Amino acid sequence: MISLENVTVTYEKETEPALSDLTLRIEEGEFICVLGRSGAGKSTFIRTINGLQALTKGAVYVSGKEVGQLSEKETRRLRTGMGMIFQHFYLIPRLTVKQNVLTGRLGQKKAYQNLLGLFSEQEIKQADYYLQELGLTSFADRRVEHLSGGQKQRVGIARAMMQEPYILLGDEPVASLDPSISDSIFRLVRTLHEQRHLTTIINVHDVDLAKKYATRILALKKGELIFDGQPSELSDEVYSLIYEEESLNNRAF
Ligand SMILES: Nc1ncnc2c1ncn2[C@@H]1O[C@H](COP(=O)(O)OP(=O)(O)OP(=O)(O)O)[C@@H](O)[C@H]1O
Numbered sequence: 262m263i264s265l266e267n268v269t270v271t272y273e274k275e276t277e278p279a280l281s282d283l284t285l286r287i288e289e290g291e292f293i294c295v296l297g298r299s300g301a302g303k304s305t306f307i308r309t310i311n312g313l314q315a316l317t318k319g320a321v322y323v324s325g326k327e328v329g330q331l332s333e334k335e336t337r338r339l340r341t342g343m344g345m346i347f348q349h350f351y352l353i354p355r356l357t358v359k360q361n362v363l364t365g366r367l368g369q370k371k372a373y374q375n376l377l378g379l380f381s382e383q384e385i386k387q388a389d390y391y392l393q394e395l396g397l398t399s400f401a402d403r404r405v406e407h408l409s410g411g412q413k414q415r416v417g418i419a420r421a422m423m424q425e426p427y428i429l430l431g432d433e434p435v436a437s438l439d440p441s442i443s444d445s446i447f448r449l450v451r452t453l454h455e456q457r458h459l460t461t462i463i464n465v466h467d468v469d470l471a472k473k474y475a476t477r478i479l480a481l482k483k484g485e486l487i488f489d490g491q492p493s494e495l496s497d498e499v500y501s502l503i504y505e506e507e508s509l510n511n512r513a514f
Contacts, residue, residue, distance in 0.1 A: 262460060263287040263310060263428070268319035270305050270484075278317065279305040281484040289427075292454050292461045294471035296488075296503055297481035303464040306481065307432050310462065311343050312336055323428075341368045344421030346450075348433040350413045352420075354406035358397055361405050361416050362388045365423025384423075391419040395449060411442035418449060429454065431463035435470070443467065447474045468500060 263286070270280040280302045287293060295303045308314035309321050312328040321328045323339060331339060344365075352361045366384050380388075392398050395415040400408065405416055414434055421429060429450070435443035451474050454461045465471050471478050472492040480488035480495075480503045488499050 262289045262324055264322045265309065266320050266322070268309055268321060269317045270302075270309065270314060271317045278484045280309065280481075283319070283484075283486055285479070285486065285489060287460065287462065289460055290458045292451065292474060292476045293463070293479060294475035294477075295462065295464045295479045295481065296466075296468060296471055297464075298504055300483075301481040302484040303481055304432050305484075307430050307462065307464060310428070311340055311345065311430060337368065341424055342426055343428045343430055344424050344426035346414065346417045346421055346429070346431045346434040348436045350410075350417045352405045352413055352416055355404060357402050358405055358408070358416050359388055359392060359401040362391060362397075362419045362423055365420035368424065388419070388423060391422050394422075394453075395419045409442075410438050411446065414438065414442075414446050415449065418446070418453070422453065427460065429459045429461045429463075431461070431465075433464050433466065436466060440467075443470060444473075450474075468495070471495075 265283050265285050268280055268283040269278050271278040283306070295306060297303050305314055309316060310323065310328070312321075312331070316329060326335070326339075328336075328339065353364065356364075363380050363384060366380065389398070389401075392401050395418055397412070397415055397419060400412060405413060408416065417434070431450070435446050438446065447470050450461065450463070453459060463475075472495060475492055478488065478490060478492055478495055479486060480499070482503060487502060488495065
């Protein structure tokens, strides 16, 4: 359902590509974790899927359509179908938990409805449903600036689910959270993934989380795909390859 064909991204003024000739297919309903050292290309990879990243070469297809060739309207529809969760949550601090969750619907509404903050009864019911699913009902009227990191990420997930996405993308969603909270966030995401057959693609630093929750692991190193396999296939050798330091000889001083 998602395919990348020879995708290369080289940022302006950079000599090395951030993604180098990536070709792979992701099927509906997979739970993918993307591993790699800092700067390996994980965020760039996620952005190629939701069309936020211009490609230097190659093409990305989602549901058979080439992402870079969509009209504005089609791009908006594509993004509505993709929920995103982020390391820094990107919530609106002064709004309540429930108001933040409701903003997940804004992409599907007309501008005047957004301006007036109009939500239908059905949307409010849906927000209540996700608040409950994510254990946030008792926080619904609290401003998000007063929540803990784990609670904020649960709001982020509920907001993403309000889009009724068929793809969930996560860019280091647990990087600022402690290990037990990170595990509970992954458990929630895995449950939503299973209930809704969500295709889920998440960047993560923690290899144990990837092994515990993913159905498939990808690893990037300097923009190249160096591992694509089942969690059980991620051996110590592969692990070392992903995370080894560059040798001093190869380092530019
Ligand atoms: N806007 C940009 N302009 C120039 N170079 C960039 C830009 N964004 C990323 N890069 C470079 O591209 C490479 C890949 O970056 P990317 O953010 O995709 O990696 P990452 O694996 O997500 O890293 P991290 O785990 O630190 O978030 C890095 O060398 C980075 O410095």
